[in-house]
Amino acid sequence: MTSEIDQVIAEAKAKEAVWKKEIEEMRKKSFSTICVHGAYTQEESIRNNNSAVIEPVFSSSAQSLKNSYWLEAAMSYKIPAWGYSRIANPTIAYLELVLSMLESYKQPFSASACCTSSGMAAIKAATEPFLVNLKNKDNQKMNFVSMAQVYGGTFQLFNERYAKERGIEVRWIKDPTNFEEWRSNIDENTRFVYGEMPSNPGLQIFDIKKVAELSHNFEIPLIVDSTIATPVLLRPLEHGADIVIHSLTKSITSSGRVIGGAIISKENIKCKFLTVEQKKDFAGWIKLWPARDSGACLSSEAAAHVIDEIKTLRMRMNQLSKAALEIAAFLEKHEKVEKVNYLGLESNSLHSLAKQYMYLVDSNKNRYGHLLSFTVKGGLEETRKVFDKLKIIFKATDLGRIKSIATIPSISTHQQQGEDARKLASIPDNLIRLCVGAENPQDLINDLDNALKN
Ligand SMILES: *Cc1c(COP(=O)(O)O)cnc(C)c1O
DSSP: OOOHHHHHHHHHHHHHHHHHHHHHHHHTSOHHHHHHHTTOOHHHHHHHSTTOSSOOOOOOSBOOOSSHHHHHHHHTTSSOOOSBTTTOOHHHHHHHHHHHHHHTTTOSSOEEEEEESSHHHHHHHHHGGGGSOOTTOOGGGOEEEEESOOOHHHHHIIIIIIIIITOOEEEEESOTTOHHHHHHHOOTTEEEEEEESSOTTTOOOOOHHHHHHHHHHTTOOEEEEOTTTHHHHOOGGGGTOSEEEEEIIIIIOTTOOOOOEEEEEESSOOOTTSOHHHHHTHHHHHHHTHHHHHOOOOOHHHHHHHHHHHTTHHHHHHHHHHHHHHHHHHHHHOTTEEEEEOTTSTTSTTHHHHHHHOBOTTSSOBOOOSEEEEEETTHHHHHHHHHHTOSSSEESSOOSOSSOEEEOGGGTTTSTTHHHHHHHTTOOTTEEEEEOOSSOHHHHHHHHHHHHOO
């Protein structure tokens, strides 16, 4: 005779199997359709949500359960449930599922996701499990390899928290397009390899396929932060990466109403430093164990904002990329501009590599995203003058917004790193980072033209 708890498990699993089948059907649809529907099928709407057309915000700290057996099964993770919202919540689950569907779009493998309170929380949660003290107590030799041109917060986490506070060796790759540099820095004590594509603000890229293969030769994972590209323009898992990071704060949620992050992992990631259970569903494991313990969860309200924006992500990234190219072409011709850094410009030394990786999903059109940067002739003082004259373009340390935003990284986002680290990350003093929004591009060009006048 089956016990009461076995019956509960059987009932819950049968219900889950029905939903999983619907999700598998949805996974076969086109990218735009998945953006709009995700795992929130009509059946799911009727079954669990009073037929609400749009994903409801489950603004509740916890879920009540039928009886002690359901309570026990839920809290011991024997059944899918949302007992407590730090660990699981339906609105957040809808977001995690659509993100994992988009990052594994048209691939034979599946992916899973764990949302976090911020992009930095995602980066910390995704990297920390590789840096634990293993039984062999060999952590003195432990190292990890990362390209140097990462987001300022990531640089600080790796350099200050991991390297200086914990004594873990971080090996910076200065030229990520130089494959030899990756090869000579990775060894048997390397725990993971980390890249950003494209990087913020330097717009550095690297050959994901080659670096993934190299990492896998050492049985370690490649982690890629593709916040700036979004799954519309780049899906690193399909090129061999094991784990993808998003700051949901940025390009995915253009309204700017949310701070959030996500870790998306491929099933069965490569890693000799993890257990079979950890490798099988890395993001799911993070969600149930370390993220539960550190507590940096997303709120259901924030998750709903992100879900709303994912529905229009493809058309937005397409339009913003076209506008950015137009603006980059204008800046390139301007006499006050020293150099424009935009992956879509043919003059860019990384253009041909970018062309291989960055294109509008479900089309053969190359698109290079909304982020560009340029240096102003005359150093920091002249750069400040140009920046201060911007009227339409907001002056802030933000990006990915539906409105255009500019910043001077050397005195803002990358100020704390100091001059040497800025040099390492190739951030000159006179660099303006511009993230193009959905205003009419001509109004933005006029704003820039006016600011660049003496
Ligand atoms: C902003 C940013 C992060 C950090 O995200 P938060 O949500 O601000 O914590 C990580 N990576 C990249 C590329 C970013 O631009």
